[in-house]
Amino acid sequence: MISPWLIIGAAALAGGAYWQGRQDGRDSQLAEAARDTVVAAIASEAAASAAAEAISKITVTHRTIRQELQRDIVEKPVYRDPDCRTGSDSLRRFNSAIPGSAQPGADRRELPASDAGH
Secondary structure, X not given: OOOHHHHHHHHHHHHHHHHHHHHHHHHHHHHHHHHHHHHHHXXXXXXXXXXXXXXXXXXXXXXXXXXXXXXXXXXXXXXXXXXXXXXXXXXXXXXXXXXXXXXXXXXXXXXXXXXXOO
16 A cells, blocks of 8 residues: 555655746746847947947038039920911821821811721
């Protein structure tokens, strides 16, 4: 028969091992968090140092630039007749170029209507 003291001792031993394991896990997590904090501080310091060094190398120079002004004048014709913006010769050429026009070469003031059904 198994002694009750043996069962109590085994339970105490198992409980102690469990407690020790939890403590070790907690200590491991605390050590990892502390390590992460230290690594973040080192990285932050290194970045700030690199930025300060790069900023210190910037030089500001002021220059006055004197240059001759160049102007390009663009002339665009302005048509005052709102009905026709081209001459009658151009309109005659446009109309004669349209396939199937009824009067090729005639002096008409409007183009034929387009076929909206296509």
